[in-house]
Amino acid sequence: MATAPAVLDRGYAAMPIPFGWFAVAMSGDVAPGQIKTLRYFDTEFVVWRGEDGTVNAVDPFCPHLGAHLGVNSTVSGNDLRCAFHHWSFNGNGGVTDIPYSRMVPPKLRRNCLPTWPVSEADGVIFVWYHPKKAAPKWDVARLPECPEGEWVLAETHEWVINIHCQEITENGQDHAHFGAVHGVSSAPKGEFRLDGWVRRNTVVVEMPTPRGPMTGKIDVTATGPGQSITEYIDVTHIVQSQQVTPIDSQTTHLRWQMYHIPGLSDGRMRVTQARMRDLVKQVNEDIPIWNTKRYMSTPLLVEGDGPMMAYRAQYARFFQFDDPEPDSQAA
């Protein structure tokens, strides 16, 4: 993986990390009774799944005497038991048991250990990150409804990319790069709408096929900075669920789950798989540029470059850490 020489400042280290719901693990990564220490948002936290199936997330240091809750700790019922003195904590950060003490003091039964909001949806575990611990401002977005039966999960992919997460999603607004980097005609102009914390792009394309031109639709719904769900409806019907998660302000964990409708014929399945391969190939084409480019706060944009500055103006909401109001607007 090519990286820039360490002496050059690419401008990402100084950027803040946006608030939002971010994927931190796949559901299968945290089995019942399993504990994991995760490193994202330039910090770390501990997650566990209790007997009841609920995933919990807490700050890493035990409030008793500071032991790391991800080291030699165990899950006890639904609670996390610290290795140092066997204090147990529930998912609300309250102490539920101190084995050597006749009771848990009332003050410790609540809010003793800071917690992170968790939401598990469509096979992905999300936590809410906000630098001032403000409460979640929206809910995790779900997959669109499948027109027939249930979506089939065909592939999952993940990458770690040396760039701030804002750039990954900005890339979709960069119309001129599609031709140069991916060899496809530049993204046709589409509708670009804001609805509170959600950004929608709808693009209608004329696609040449051996049987003549056909109309395809690409529907992108971006919810907060961390989630983007794209639906491709043409000869295939694919849903691409994407999550970008800041490891720090210069490193992003990118995850994809690719779904298609059930009951596809062999022919359509082949087209579906080819489309998925093509989409994955496009990320791999973007990566060498992402890993080495610098941030341009005042890029020299020309006609045809796409609505990147409008995207950035909207994205700036996610850096307003003191209670901004969401707004609706079209661009």
Add this chain to the structure above:
Amino acid sequence: MADVKLIITDRAGEVRNVTAQSGDVLMQVLREHVDLTLGTCGGAISCGTCLVTLSPQWLASLPAASDDEAEMLEALDAGAFSRLSCQLAVDAAADGMEATIAPEE
């Protein structure tokens, strides 16, 4: 700073006369003169080991317990004349009064 004389009964049942200064926190007085191990949490209302039983007149002269202290006293199943000594300041009204350090459980 005025002298305040207290009559303290420790966990072994021994009675001793202790002289405190007005304004001293009672738990500190007990740690200094009677038992250094009292109050493991240092006054955070989270251990209950500084529990004392006071003479009724002393109790009546004290400000009411905070919500945190009241909750702790209830959790300890403390008797009616009990307070957490980490929350009490000694003053002139306590002069000549009696306190008993609650037994360890």
